[in-house]
Amino acid sequence: MRRERLARIILLLILIGIPIAILGFQRWLRPALSPTRVIDIVAAAPEAGGFQPGAFKVEAGETVTLRFSSVDVTHGIALGPGLGIDLGYVDPGHVKEVTLTFDRAGTYTFYCNIWCSPNHWRMRGILEVNDPSRILPTPQRDPVIEALNVEGVNIDADHTTSGMSSPDGTPVQQLMFAVRPSALRGATLSGSVNIPSDLNVPLWRRSHTPAQGLALLISANPTISKAEAADVVAYLWTKDASPATLASAALLYDKNCAACHGQTGDGKGLMAGLTIKPPAVFSDPAHMFIMRSDVLYAKIRRGGMGTDMPNFGTLFTPEETWALVNYLWALALDRQLGK
Amino acid sequence: MLGQQRIDLLQRVPRLKPMLKSRLFPPALMLVTLFVFMLAILSGLFGTPAGSRNFGIIFVWIVWWALLIILLVPFFGRAWCTICPIPAPGEWLQRRAIVNRTSGRLRTLRWRWPRRLKNLWLQNFGFLGVAIFSALILTRPNISAWLLLTLMIMGVALSLLYENRVFCRYVCPVGGFIGLYSLVAPVELRVSDPQICASHKTKDCITGNEQGYGCPWMVFPGKLARNNYCGLCLECLKTCPKNNIVINLRPFGSDLLVAKERRLDEAYKAFIMLGCALLYAGVLLGPWGWIKQWANMDTLPHWALYAAGFLVINLVVLPGLFWVTTAFARRLAGQSISLRHLFVDYAYALIPLGLAAWIAFSFGFVLVNGSYAPGVLSDPLGWGWNLFGTANVPWTPLWPTLIPFLQVGVLIAGLLFAIHIAYRIARQNSSGHRQAYLAMLPLGGFMAAITFMFLRLYAG
Numbered sequence A: 001m002r003r004e005r006l007a008r009i010i011l012l013l014i015l016i017g018i019p020i021a022i023l024g025f026q027r028w029l030r031p032a033l034s035p036t037r038v039i040d041i042v043a044a045a046p047e048a049g050g051f052q053p054g055a056f057k058v059e060a061g062e063t064v065t066l067r068f069s070s071v072d073v074t075h076g077i078a079l080g081p082g083l084g085i086d087l088g089y090v091d092p093g094h095v096k097e098v099t100l101t102f103d104r105a106g107t108y109t110f111y112c113n114i115w116c117s118p119n120h121w122r123m124r125g126i127l128e129v130n131d132p133s134r135i136l137p138t139p140q141r142d143p144v145i146e147a148l149n150v151e152g153v154n155i156d157a158d159h160t161t162s163g164m165s166s167p168d169g170t171p172v173q174q175l176m177f178a179v180r181p182s183a184l185r186g187a188t189l190s191g192s193v194n195i196p197s198d199l200n201v202p203l204w205r206r207s208h209t210p211a212q213g214l215a216l217l218i219s220a221n222p223t224i225s226k227a228e229a230a231d232v233v234a235y236l237w238t239k240d241a242s243p244a245t246l247a248s249a250a251l252l253y254d255k256n257c258a259a260c261h262g263q264t265g266d267g268k269g270l271m272a273g274l275t276i277k278p279p280a281v282f283s284d285p286a287h288m289f290i291m292r293s294d295v296l297y298a299k300i301r302r303g304g305m306g307t308d309m310p311n312f313g314t315l316f317t318p319e320e321t322w323a324l325v326n327y328l329w330a331l332a333l334d335r336q337l338g339k
Numbered sequence B: 001m002l003g004q005q006r007i008d009l010l011q012r013v014p015r016l017k018p019m020l021k022s023r024l025f026p027p028a029l030m031l032v033t034l035f036v037f038m039l040a041i042l043s044g045l046f047g048t049p050a051g052s053r054n055f056g057i058i059f060v061w062i063v064w065w066a067l068l069i070i071l072l073v074p075f076f077g078r079a080w081c082t083i084c085p086i087p088a089p090g091e092w093l094q095r096r097a098i099v100n101r102t103s104g105r106l107r108t109l110r111w112r113w114p115r116r117l118k119n120l121w122l123q124n125f126g127f128l129g130v131a132i133f134s135a136l137i138l139t140r141p142n143i144s145a146w147l148l149l150t151l152m153i154m155g156v157a158l159s160l161l162y163e164n165r166v167f168c169r170y171v172c173p174v175g176g177f178i179g180l181y182s183l184v185a186p187v188e189l190r191v192s193d194p195q196i197c198a199s200h201k202t203k204d205c206i207t208g209n210e211q212g213y214g215c216p217w218m219v220f221p222g223k224l225a226r227n228n229y230c231g232l233c234l235e236c237l238k239t240c241p242k243n244n245i246v247i248n249l250r251p252f253g254s255d256l257l258v259a260k261e262r263r264l265d266e267a268y269k270a271f272i273m274l275g276c277a278l279l280y281a282g283v284l285l286g287p288w289g290w291i292k293q294w295a296n297m298d299t300l301p302h303w304a305l306y307a308a309g310f311l312v313i314n315l316v317v318l319p320g321l322f323w324v325t326t327a328f329a330r331r332l333a334g335q336s337i338s339l340r341h342l343f344v345d346y347a348y349a350l351i352p353l354g355l356a357a358w359i360a361f362s363f364g365f366v367l368v369n370g371s372y373a374p375g376v377l378s379d380p381l382g383w384g385w386n387l388f389g390t391a392n393v394p395w396t397p398l399w400p401t402l403i404p405f406l407q408v409g410v411l412i413a414g415l416l417f418a419i420h421i422a423y424r425i426a427r428q429n430s431s432g433h434r435q436a437y438l439a440m441l442p443l444g445g446f447m448a449a450i451t452f453m454f455l456r457l458y459a460g
Helices: A002-033 A143-151 A183-192 A202-206 A210-220 A226-238 A243-256 A293-302 A318-332 B016-021 B027-046 B055-076 B079-083 B088-095 B121-131 B141-161 B166-171 B173-181 B194-199 B235-239 B264-285 B289-295 B300-333 B339-347 B350-369 B372-378 B403-428 B433-459
Strands: A037-043 A055-059 A063-070 A075-080 A085-090 A095-101 A106-112 A124-130 B187-191 B245-249
Touching: A002 A037, A002 B027, A002 B088, A037 A055, A063 A075, A063 A085, A075 A095, A085 A095, A143 A293, A183 A226, A202 A293, A210 A226, A226 A318, A243 A318, A293 A318, B016 B235, B027 B055, B027 B079, B027 B088, B027 B141, B055 B079, B055 B141, B055 B173, B055 B350, B055 B372, B079 B173, B088 B141, B121 B166, B121 B173, B121 B264, B121 B300, B141 B166, B166 B173, B173 B264, B173 B350, B187 B194, B235 B245, B264 B289, B264 B300, B264 B339, B264 B350, B264 B433, B289 B300, B300 B339, B300 B433, B339 B403, B350 B403, B350 B433, B403 B433
Parallel strands: A037 A063, A055 A124
Antiparallel strands: A063 A095, A075 A085, A075 A106, A106 A124, B187 B245
């Protein structure tokens, strides 16, 4: 009789006790035992729902643990802007977590940073930090983009090799280079040429194309060959970025841009064939010589209208965006990359 | 090879008998498997949908399947049925006890199982029904869990309506093929002396006594000549007052040569199992991604085409080709026995080939995916647990270069054994060696052709 009673108790434990124990532990006991508030975020490809929950709020000063899991394919989880949090790959059925304390109000984005589906770029969620004592800061307009708007620059001007037009809308004669411009060669030449003062001003270079810089340089140095001038311009457009900046930008580029634009910037990323318009080719100096840094910056932060280029302004800080722009110049102009 | 040599394990290992006669056996083991089963259902319903990180998928379709098809069935026959948790709750409800022998009749509505369903046809169609959804069942934890739950609910429901293990005997889609392949196994439960049973008036093994219940599988051990309908529950070992039950070690495939009980439903089970192994190998492990997508129900019309093809190949094409082969063998050998009779008889030669095919198929994914098991053991629901510190054991295929050799070896062994069985069956239906040999040639050719298809799939 004792054996039978014991068997019945075990049976009840199996049929009722285990489900209650497992589900109860996960739903109630585990959060209760955790020293921080635990928020479970389930990642699925955007067509299957994206992040669940897609948005949530935490309080400033509150320590929260964000637990990310994937239910379908491998996702890459990162948080930004300015948090510098990249959890790396989260494989299906695996969980990765990060514990954070936000000291002030703000809006952040958690996002997938590896290509997970044709709608990968939609895979974003919003984390809002409330501070009861302070009102959420009003989103600031980006001064660079504002300035471009005031200037009347068309950020969405076609960037493909066909139908090329300059950011300010004027027709552009694409430059032809017999030899690829090289910042490395330009560095050695730069000491022996007369560099107009504008070209030494970083803000001027941001708002002008290398082609404009090339014209200035040639007019100041009538004897210089076009190839040598292009090398010097390449040097000037890439010299401000430190190797460390380029290295961190390379990581951002590889994770967020390479799927379409290609790891070398050749526009032949694995997913290039899926975009509405061909991705920009950053490794092509002819193309890049008619681009402006501030326009590249604006395209990254705001996205490209009429293309599949998503906005990254909610993911990256302005500094990170400028670093990315510098990285694009480095890809185009034979600057030694910081990888 | 298939002589009458037998080794009585209960005599050879004296400690075995008291253990097996205890009423704790097999309920104690069933509770263990029920625990695992429950965890599989829970993880399927509530855990991660990622199959590779879900206990339900990994432990049911990789660990359990590997144990079943590579170890238990070929070497121990119906041993899994002894400890299977699916019929357990229903049986315990019938008995109103888990361990004890309760007095009185089983608590059921005592409906009578229809006579025309007292065969394998339900199990045949049940297996095919599961098979056409298998690409979904094997990879999606929730679907897998619902299947397990449905089987258990069916087990309980049928136990409430009918006496004994009607579910196991006539319905369970797994039990059907385990029974068929248990004919190959080198273990059997039999009686030591059939005369003792014949002359025994009370037939305690059928009616039960205070030591145990009457056979839940509705089998009379005194006339037991084959393994396929004995679930090895060992109630007869407990109830037999004559000490006449033995568990023998015997040559592989002995039951395949028992001529008197061969039936069309069993022959069809052999076709279905061989056909499914071939189709699974092609669909799940083959290079044709589009078939896999169809099987995965990328669109309903695609899946309908796939399912129709699957059923036609299993129920019409393969048996049809075998019918033609048998007709040719009959003509070649000049046999006068009816074609239908030979068709059924010769189909039993496909059983070892089918079993070998399933083992080879299983090697293909069990060794590759077995390393998922430690991870899900620590984190059964994919919730980020790490119970035993093995949650992050990386996926590492085991001996991937060895797999094709294992597969080829098993398939060749299965083919040779199947040809041997075909000859022995032909001998039963022939006047002499020459006639049997001639009959065997087309059958061997048919089986060699099937084996060649597997070899193409596995070894390229």
